[in-house]
Amino acid sequence: MTIRPYRPSDFDAVHLICLATANAGVPMTGLPDPDIVGHCFADPYVTFEPELAFVYEDGEGVAGYVIAALDTTAFENRWRAEWSPRFIESHPPPSVSAEPEADAWLREFLHNPSSPAATDFSDYPSHLHIDLLARARGAGRGRELLAVLFEALRAKGSPGVHLLVGRNNPGAVAFYRTVGFTELTTSVPGIAAFGMRLD
Numbered sequence: 001m002t003i004r005p006y007r008p009s010d011f012d013a014v015h016l017i018c019l020a021t022a023n024a025g026v027p028m029t030g031l032p033d034p035d036i037v038g039h040c041f042a043d044p045y046v047t048f049e050p051e052l053a054f055v056y057e058d059g060e061g062v063a064g065y066v067i068a069a070l071d072t073t074a075f076e077n078r079w080r081a082e083w084s085p086r087f088i089e090s091h092p093p094p095s096v097s098a099e100p101e102a103d104a105w106l107r108e109f110l111h112n113p114s115s116p117a118a119t120d121f122s123d124y125p126s127h128l129h130i131d132l133l134a135r136a137r138g139a140g141r142g143r144e145l146l147a148v149l150f151e152a153l154r155a156k157g158s159p160g161v162h163l164l165v166g167r168n169n170p171g172a173v174a175f176y177r178t179v180g181f182t183e184l185t186t187s188v189p190g191i192a193a194f195g196m197r198l199d
């Protein structure tokens, strides 16, 4: 059992764990193409900033990860320039309101990945996602993954990191509070924002 830097051979495992945990820790279902979840919340991170990705591996394989973007604004700009165009044909931006709600939201995000929370993240320019499969939860791995990521972010000069989490995920909200994140003001119902200074 180990926490180690991400390797390119971990790509599929990270992509699948992203989908398997996307709905407050359980799989997101009902999407025409479930892969869109990984296209939004896992693949661009390990593609653009693999040095800020770490995995937890146990005897069964990769069971969790933490991934991050050093500079959220630069990351989103690169995403629009280099990532979104890959999906113009397979996952076009939504145009018809009758389309399934979650799929339309994800396709919009794939082409315009700005934070929906209208929060001031200027003290926390980096952001992260962390997900563990159920078998790996509740044993300190989340806290350890964050510690490894924070060291990597500090080494790259990040002064702070933020994240968003659904309020329908009280376990994760409790986790972020317990490990020392500060809750930030958000304007979007159902979303909580957290920041952690790294200096």
Ligand SMILES: CC(C)(COP(=O)(O)OP(=O)(O)OC[C@H]1O[C@@H](n2cnc3c(N)ncnc32)[C@H](O)[C@@H]1OP(=O)(O)O)[C@@H](O)C(=O)NCCC(=O)NCCS
Binding pocket: 021, 024, 025, 026, 130, 131, 132, 133, 136, 137, 138, 139, 140, 141, 142, 143, 144, 164, 165, 166, 169, 170, 171, 172, 174, 175, 176, 178, 179
């Ligand atoms: C949220 C998650 C990353 C936490 O990782 P974890 O390894 O389970 O958490 P840890 O064991 O490191 O817990 C660290 C602290 O947070 C607390 N905590 C963790 N999960 C908690 C929960 N569900 N409810 C209350 N407290 C919790 C622990 O009690 C622990 O406190 P302690 O060190 O004082 O004992 C993990 O449970 C997970 O991946 N969940 C499903 C996916 C998800 O929700 N990801 C976040 C999306 S924003």
